[in-house]
Amino acid sequence: MQDFLFYLVSGLCIGSIFALVAVGYTLVYGIIKLVNFAHGEFYMVGAYASFGTYSLLPSSTSPWLAIPLMVLAGGTAGAAIAGLTERVAYKPIRRSGRLAALLTAIGVSFLLQNLFAFFSQARPLQYPTEPHGSVGEICQRTVLLGTDGLVLIRFAYIGAAVLFCALLWYLVLRTRFGRAMRAVSQDADAATLMGIDVDRVIRHTFLIGGGLAGVAGTLIALQGVTEPMMGFLPGLKAFVAAVLGGIGNIAGAVVGGLLLGVIESLAVWAGVPTGYKDVAAFVILILVLVIRPQGLLGRVTRVKV
Amino acid sequence: MKKESIRKEFDFFFAEGLCKSFGGVQAVTDFSLELASREIVGLIGPNGAGKTTVFNLITGLDQPDAGELYFRRAYITREPAHRIARLGIARTFQNIRLLGHLSTLDNIRVAYHSHIRYNLFHAALRLPRYHRVEQDITDKSMQFLKLFHLERDVHTLAGALPYGKRRRLELARALATGASLLLLDEPGAGLNPAETVELTHLIRRLRDEFAVTILLIEHDMKMVMSLCERLVVLNFGRIIATGTPAELRTNEAVLAAYLGQPRTPPC
Numbered sequence: 001m002q003d004f005l006f007y008l009v010s011g012l013c014i015g016s017i018f019a020l021v022a023v024g025y026t027l028v029y030g031i032i033k034l035v036n037f038a039h040g041e042f043y044m045v046g047a048y049a050s051f052g053t054y055s056l057l058p059s060s061t062s063p064w065l066a067i068p069l070m071v072l073a074g075g076t077a078g079a080a081i082a083g084l085t086e087r088v089a090y091k092p093i094r095r096s097g098r099l100a101a102l103l104t105a106i107g108v109s110f111l112l113q114n115l116f117a118f119f120s121q122a123r124p125l126q127y128p129t130e131p132h133g134s135v136g137e138i139c140q141r142t143v144l145l146g147t148d149g150l151v152l153i154r155f156a157y158i159g160a161a162v163l164f165c166a167l168l169w170y171l172v173l174r175t176r177f178g179r180a181m182r183a184v185s186q187d188a189d190a191a192t193l194m195g196i197d198v199d200r201v202i203r204h205t206f207l208i209g210g211g212l213a214g215v216a217g218t219l220i221a222l223q224g225v226t227e228p229m230m231g232f233l234p235g236l237k238a239f240v241a242a243v244l245g246g247i248g249n250i251a252g253a254v255v256g257g258l259l260l261g262v263i264e265s266l267a268v269w270a271g272v273p274t275g276y277k278d279v280a281a282f283v284i285l286i287l288v289l290v291i292r293p294q295g296l297l298g299r300v301t302r303v304k305v
Numbered sequence: 306m307k308k309e310s311i312r313k314e315f316d317f318f319f320a321e322g323l324c325k326s327f328g329g330v331q332a333v334t335d336f337s338l339e340l341a342s343r344e345i346v347g348l349i350g351p352n353g354a355g356k357t358t359v360f361n362l363i364t365g366l367d368q369p370d371a372g373e374l375y376f377r378r379a380y381i382t383r384e385p386a387h388r389i390a391r392l393g394i395a396r397t398f399q400n401i402r403l404l405g406h407l408s409t410l411d412n413i414r415v416a417y418h419s420h421i422r423y424n425l426f427h428a429a430l431r432l433p434r435y436h437r438v439e440q441d442i443t444d445k446s447m448q449f450l451k452l453f454h455l456e457r458d459v460h461t462l463a464g465a466l467p468y469g470k471r472r473r474l475e476l477a478r479a480l481a482t483g484a485s486l487l488l489l490d491e492p493g494a495g496l497n498p499a500e501t502v503e504l505t506h507l508i509r510r511l512r513d514e515f516a517v518t519i520l521l522i523e524h525d526m527k528m529v530m531s532l533c534e535r536l537v538v539l540n541f542g543r544i545i546a547t548g549t550p551a552e553l554r555t556n557e558a559v560l561a562a563y564l565g566q567p568r569t570p571p572c
Contacts, residue, residue: 176418183404183415190402193364194416194482195390 006145007269008262013154015261016161020216021238022245022253023168024082024209030185030248031205033098037105038085039213040235041112042078046214047221047230048116049077051125054135063135070135071160071218078214079207081112086206091199109235117228124227139222151223160219164212165254171208172250181205185248233278240285246295255296260284316378317342317518318486323362323372325355332358334542336372338520340486345512345519347533347550351562355542356522357399360488364396365389376486395484397475399491399522405464409455409474412463413446416481446481453477453507469500476507480515487511489521493528501525505532530554538562 021043028036050070057066089108093100127136142149172178183191184201192198217231224230241260245252260281267280288295323336333355340346348356361367363374365386374382381389395416404412450456453473458466463474472492479487492508493501505528511517523529529536530550538546538553540562546553553559 179407179411179415180418182407182411183418186404186406187402189366189386190398190404191415192386193366193390193396194478195387195418196415197385197387199385 003146003148004266004269006148006150007265009145010150010154011262011265012258013150013157013261014265015258016157017216017220017234017257018238018241018260019161019254019257020164020212021234022241022257023165023250024212025238026242026245026247026250026253027181027205027209029242030250031181031202032090032094032101034090034101034105035239035247036209037102037235037239038089038108038112039209039238040231040233041109042082042085042210042213042231043217043220043234044116044226044228044231045081045112046074046078046217047226048120048125049214050074050218050221051127051226054127059134063133063138066135067138067222070222071215074218075211075215078217079211082206082210082213083203085210086203091202109232113228113232120228122228124225125221126225127222135222153219153223157216157219160215161254161257164215165250168208168212168250177201177204237278237281240281243285243295244288246298249295249297252295252297259296318376320363320375321373323359323369323374325358325362325367325369332542333362333369336362336539336542336544338537340518340520342485342518343512343516345508345521345532345534347529347536348520348522348539349524349529349536350539350545354539354562356539357490358542359539360396360490360522363389363488364394390482390484393483393485394488395479395482395486396488397472397479397490397492399494401471401475403463403471403475403478405462407463408460409450409463409466410443410446410459412474412478413449413481414442416478417442417446417483449477449481468495472496472504473507476511480511480517484517486518486520489519489523491522491524493523493525501528504528508532 021039024042025036025039028034028039050073053070053073054066057069085108089104090101093104127139128134129136129140131137139151139153141152143152144150172181180191180196180201183194183196184198188198191201213231216234220234221230237260238257241256242253243256244260245254245256247253263284264277264280268274268277272280292298318338318340320336320338323333324331325333336355336359338346338359348359350356358367362369362372365381365384365388368383372382373380376389376392376394379392381392384392404415407415447456447459450459453476455470455474455477458470463471466474472495476489476492479489489508493504496504508519508521509532512519521529521533533550536546536548536550536553537544538556538559540558545558545562546556548556
């Protein structure tokens with residue numbers, strides 16, 4: 001039973017990361033109906049940016065200052081690469097149909113993976129765990145949950161997800177920009193005739209989605225590795241999470257992300273070999289598409305962005 | 306701005322030589338139109354004459370292949386649609402295009418978008434300015450809803466409103482953008498005779514109280530004849546006649562376009 005608790009909490013933690021990434025997926029989909037397969041790469045770029053920031057900081061910097069700075073850098077870099085991608089790759093083909101956009105997204109994904117593989121010589125980066133009290137060491141500290149040790153930093157995932165989702169909820173439902181976003185997602189032409197600058201709304205949507213992905217990538221890399229392919233699987237799973245919750249629906253993406261994390265984790269608890277836990281995500285994708293294609297919250301909630 | 310000196314009398318709005326083709330189809334050819342402030346002008350013609358295309362060209366949803374547009378002394382040809390909207394041209398659609406998942410009130414508040422002056426920084430910190438502006442927007446939006454008798458449906462989703470109310474909401478939304486030129490694409494479509502009469506009064510009232518200029522496409526000849534001060538008749542993308550309703554009643558070209566051959570007036 002204590003085992004169960006461990007897997008449940010662990011699943012919630014990783015689910016929070018899926019949620020952060022899935023929200024960006026769903027925002028972009030809601031606005032321009034693009035399944036942005038390069039979204040996982042924004043996550044990867046965020047992780048690299050935070051590693052770069054870590055290397056630039058003097059080694060005497062307190063980790064309690066360094067970590068927030070790294071998260072900030074990761075988020076900024078994620079937003080920047082998302083904004084750049086939108087400007088260079090997606091905007092010119094916006095009126096060329098959804099298939100062209102989808103293929104471009106896959107192309108951007110490969111391009112970013114390979115660029116980073118080239119420049120980093122494909123060597124995975126890890127934060128050094130020496131000396132005691134350094135960023136790497138703090139992020140490896142664990143707390144005993146039942147019989148297993150859960151890495152402490154994972155609790156920060158939940159915190160980050162709660163914080164950013166609350167901010168986003170506020171932004172979408174309570175501000176002028178949020179209203180503009182909702183308007184554009186429903187009818188871009190009508191919105192433009194209301195004086196809404198649709199291009200600007202799309203750009204900012206990418207910035208927000210990319211920023212959240214960058215933060216998620218940074219948090220994961222703190223206790224794992226930073227490498228060019230790291231965004232691929234989380235990107236796919238976030239897509240599954242977004243579909244599970246009802247793509248285009250923000251609350252759905254959060255619920256879908258958390259649920260996916262928990263299901264994956266409990267699958268391992270139930271005896272699925274760890275190596276096969278990814279299968280769980282994709283089985284869910286297939287089941288959702290067959291049984292409830294609109295997703296869990298596809299029709300229920302009013303807030304569609 | 307270059308033609309300003311020559312065409313001073315039409316400093317409110319004028320279009321000159323607009324052309325637009327889609328593939329091989331010439332939808333609009335050499336369309337010119339001048340509007341004076343506070344006029345109500347009807348744009349009529351048989352189906353497929355290019356009326357809606359003209360609206361798309363004026364509002365910037367489509368770019369003309371040739372021709373120029375001026376609005377309140379500004380050159381607006383090829384300006385992005387949202388900027389034209391902010392300059393003060395708003396429209397309604399033949400098939401109503403409200404934001405169905407937003408409430409009635411939010412539809413109006415979105416229209417207020419271009420007037421709002423606070424940024425995300427203010428909103429995030431919940432500075433007093435944000436509250437003041439939001440309150441102001443809500444108050445003003447409520448006034449518009451009252452004017453159009455929609456005040457009881459404030460929190461209803463726009464998509465759930467009955468047809469007649471959706472028509473009115475779309476009109477209210479166009480007005481709430483602060484526009485001084487309203488383009489109404491078949492505002493009377495689908496309304497019963499009583500509602501059409503009501504709409505005619507409402508449109509005239511909007512012109513009188515808000516000093517807006519109105520250009521409307523309409524098939525209901527009774528409404529057109531009683532409401533419009535001037536008519537422009539399109540057929541196959543070209544203007545075939547202009548004049549007052551009385552003058553056009555007996556215009557042979559107009560009758561031919563509508564009926565195929567000269568006959569007694571349509572109404």
